[in-house]
Amino acid sequence: MKLNGNFQNLEQSYLFVTIAKKVNEFTESHPDNQLIRMGIGDVTLPLAPVVIEAMHKATDEMAKKETFRGYSPDSNGYPFLREAIAGYYQSLGVDVEAEEIFVGDGAKSDVGNIVDIFDDANTVLVPDPVYPVYVDTNIMSGRKIVYADANMENGFLPMPKADHPADIIYICSPNNPTGAVYNREQLQAWVDYALDQKAVILFDSAYESFVSPGLPRSIFEIPGAEKCAIEFCSLSKTAGFTGMRCGYTVIKKELCFDGVSVAALWQRRQGSKFNGVNYITQRAAEAVFTPEGIKQTRDAVAYYKRNAGVMVDALRELGYWFTGGENSPYVWFKCPDNMGGWEYFDYLLNEKQIVGTPGEGFGKNGAGCMRLSAFGDAEKTIEAMERIKRR
Numbered sequence: 001m002k003l004n005g006n007f008q009n010l011e012q013s014y015l016f017v018t019i020a021k022k023v024n025e026f027t028e029s030h031p032d033n034q035l036i037r038m039g040i041g042d043v044t045l046p047l048a049p050v051v052i053e054a055m056h057k058a059t060d061e062m063a064k065k066e067t068f069r070g071y072s073p074d075s076n077g078y079p080f081l082r083e084a085i086a087g088y089y090q091s092l093g094v095d096v097e098a099e100e101i102f103v104g105d106g107a108k109s110d111v112g113n114i115v116d117i118f119d120d121a122n123t124v125l126v127p128d129p130v131y132p133v134y135v136d137t138n139i140m141s142g143r144k145i146v147y148a149d150a151n152m153e154n155g156f157l158p159m160p161k162a163d164h165p166a167d168i169i170y171i172c173s174p175n176n177p178t179g180a181v182y183n184r185e186q187l188q189a190w191v192d193y194a195l196d197q198k199a200v201i202l203f204d205s206a207y208e209s210f211v212s213p214g215l216p217r218s219i220f221e222i223p224g225a226e227k228c229a230i231e232f233c234s235l236s237k238t239a240g241f242t243g244m245r246c247g248y249t250v251i252k253k254e255l256c257f258d259g260v261s262v263a264a265l266w267q268r269r270q271g272s273k274f275n276g277v278n279y280i281t282q283r284a285a286e287a288v289f290t291p292e293g294i295k296q297t298r299d300a301v302a303y304y305k306r307n308a309g310v311m312v313d314a315l316r317e318l319g320y321w322f323t324g325g326e327n328s329p330y331v332w333f334k335c336p337d338n339m340g341g342w343e344y345f346d347y348l349l350n351e352k353q354i355v356g357t358p359g360e361g362f363g364k365n366g367a368g369c370m371r372l373s374a375f376g377d378a379e380k381t382i383e384a385m386e387r388i389k390r391r
């Protein structure tokens with residue numbers, strides 16, 4: 001028996017371990033601290049009332065023999081939810097059918113698992129800085145990874161270049177960690193490039209609900225994307241489902257390589273390794289897409305966006321270079337006085353009692369940058385930015 005040797009090639013994830021260690025040391029030596037945590041990539045507001053109501057109702061159904069549900073008939077989701085999601089796409093002006101939607105337990109699982117259906121000899125293009133899941137899942141299967149540099153020059157929005165030919169292209173917009181968002185023309189350039197290269201785009205739209213009108217929320221708003229892209233979305237950030245676990249992957253019928261339907265392969269993969277999201281959660285997810293659900297969940301997103309607005313205003317006042325915050329719960333900025341990200345992290349922790357996430361944790365191009373999250377409390381966000389402004 002041999003273990004998968006590729007796991008030896010994974011880099012140790014020091015980021016959150018190191019942050020936790022530094023924060024623990026600080027809180028132990030400052031028991032009366034006023035620490036404000038802005039490193040979080042998790043939502044903090046409770047689920048919307050319509051969602052709770054749907055879960056109570058579904059729970060009652062599970063309590064009676066007549067309405068009890070066991071395995072779902074299809075591991076890709078109940079028709080009621082797939083149709084509700086298709087309806088949401090229609091409201092964006094995007095033509096997606098219920099059968100092109102595959103419900104899963106979150107975008108992290110789907111983005112990680114999709115590589116099962118791709119050959120290991122493919123070359124993968126990921127942005128740097130990057131959401132680590134894209135890198136680690138490909139290292140586990142031994143694929144070659146090349147990086148598209150995101151930096152201040154390109155506004156942390158790398159564009160296709162002739163010198164990075166790739167078969168599998170990851171795009172996350174609005175981006176985690178940088179908060180930067182591609183416009184229509186930029187996404188069109190990526191779609192044209194992928195079609196030309198016969199590559200597939202894996203489009204992570206986990207933060208689509210933060211996008212302001214005028215910018216694309218879905219890759220399928222871009223002509224040609226149906227022939228080269230797979231979209232991954234999740235209710236985690238849209239509707240506070242991080243602890244519920246529900247997401248969806250969209251693969252259009254048109255997406256084929258060598259005459260083989262990608263949707264059919266994914267369906268086969270999921271049918272073999274996954275038995276579907278639990279019924280109660282699927283009913284909760286359905287409620288998110290009702291008019292009242294959209295309204296209630298958008299209220300929570302608006303709350304986080306107001307926090308992001310407070311952060312953006314402060315950074316403007318300070319004259320710091322930044323991206324994000326406008327279409328994203330993250331702001332990403334250049335640390336003052338040419339400090340490194342960890343150096344500035346220590347400064348914020350010790351002098352301002354604020355926890356951020358140093359850019360170094362997301363790739364070499366993150367060096368000297370800091371990510372702050374808007375998922376916290378409104379008053380604390382205001383207080384944190386006041387502290388940062390008092391230099």
Ligand SMILES: *Cc1c(COP(=O)(O)O)cnc(C)c1O
Nearest residue numbers: 106107108131176206234236247
């Ligand atoms: C939070 C997040 C997700 C969502 O993951 P889930 O597994 O659905 O909770 C996906 N992609 C990115 C980049 C994220 O930050």
